[in-house]
Amino acid sequence: MILSRLAKRPVLLAVGLVTALALPWMIYPPVAMDVLCWALFAVALDVLLGFTGLLSFGHAAFWGTAAYTAGLLAIHYSVPFPVAVLGAAVAAAVLAVPIGYLSVRRTGIYFAMVTLAFAQMVYFLANQWSGLTGGENGLQGIPRELFGADLSDPFFFYYYGLPLVLLGLWAAWRIVRSPFGRVLTAIRDNPARARALGYPVDRYKLLAFVLSAGLSGLAGGLYAISHGFASLQEVNWTTSGKVVIMVVLGGIGTLWGPGLGSLIMVQLNDFLSTAGFDGIDLVTGGVLILIVLLFRRGIWGTVVDLVSRRSERPATKETDAPAEEPVTSGSA
């Protein structure tokens, strides 16, 4: 029993790693890169939504700010791209400090609305500050630089980007499994008790918010470098919504699920646009409605449920998926 549980994790990890390594062989390499970036973004959001119980509807602010930062660093200072991406992550985390400080004052549905509003503010600023961001045109011609190496082939660039994403995923996993992450889960499940135990709840939430934003920034920075441009689309509220959909589709609070969700959504997106179907929002919106109505645990959560139900003794679940009802326990 215990042995099989111990065995399960390395197997999962190996499968995940092999998938990540083989992805550009299986799908069009630039799309594989998109999957990688969105997967990290979705996992970063899941740290906040699944393990802290806060639904941020404004993570585009961090993804987009990072995209612009990485672009500006690469264009004006031609730094090696990992430096630009890490700088972008730092910028996103710094931006998250004031936004998080104000937002964690509200919980539940209000938190979602407040983060959404702040992200919209960042959007307007990016639009207005066109001298820096290029406004409607965005930042174009972002170079990929790494000590003169040839990174123009998206197939090879995937493997240059992969370590950064794996670093981010590892960080997310460490955050969730650390004592700090345990406190976050306790806050999600019962904020009043966590406070009574002497944990400064708001400060924990803020730190989770900043870390999540930093990881989102890592993803957003890499995304901008891999595409060679950063546009207003990156800070738009639809981007915030898209990543939320990936997390919900994959399964809130499962870490693996959001990765899977991003793989599916990016692939679906790519499939629809190559098929010439003009209605991606229509499909993603429909998917979200169906998921929320029918599979609130998401794909990963549902599968884990089925597996654990089939094993004779109800094994303790591998995931920290919250019980069916509250996304957040701290409803307003």
Add this chain to the structure above:
Amino acid sequence: MQHIFNGLVSGSFLAMLALGLAVIFGMLGVVNFAHGAFYMLGAFGAYLLLSEWGVNYWLALAAVPVVLGLLGALVERVLIRRLSALDPLYNFLLTFGLALVLQDLVRREYGVQSQPYPSPVTATVDFGLFTYPAYQVMVLGVSLVVCLAVWLVLSKTRLGVIVRAATERPELTRALGIDVGRYVAPMFGFGVALAGFAGVLAAPMRAVNPLMGGDLIITVFAVVVIGGLGSIFGSVTAGFAIGLITAVANLYVPTLSQTIVFILMAAVLLWRPAGLFGREEAFT
């Protein structure tokens, strides 16, 4: 002076949308992300009625909100109700999905370019110091009347008492023999109808396009956070006030005109997290 009027007029749209949101939130505890989409549908409905069937503005102003209200009630029955026992965030996500679907359906059919809608009233009103389009004056008047009427109905009539009771203590209200469930769909429909009404009013003034609701609704979210979502009075007042402040900011510091509402929201969160007219949340 003219700018103050402009501010009040744009504030009246914010106020009507915030009012609809607050009514729905009060009754169902649901924040309706699709509110902006329904506003857009209102404006598009008026445009389609005119361009396809030549139905004039005044008929559209009466008919479109009714149709949208029925659609809203249907949405509540078919979708929202299924999730009402769960965390309200699920319904937030559901209505977000609905907003994407509605917006994209309209965009696929009519594209993103703005459709023209002729103003039904072309006269201007002479205020002595300046003249102002009569239509805008009418919009302001109508929205003030609507907001006041809703507030009066909710605070003075039996229906209002039931709705407020159902909002605050649903179980107790049910125990007193009132079928709370019966009021939920109509109230949701009513909130949606208000959004549609605002949409029709906006059609002659604003660019009618599929994206007109999406950005506006986020500003309205900021407005209700400032006013206090639980408070009808607060939401409406904040709507007019934000419209006014934005117009004044536009006059003196144009770069702030888009962002000032969010700066105000940040200030309110610092100073009074529950909103200016909201009550403190339960300590969670």
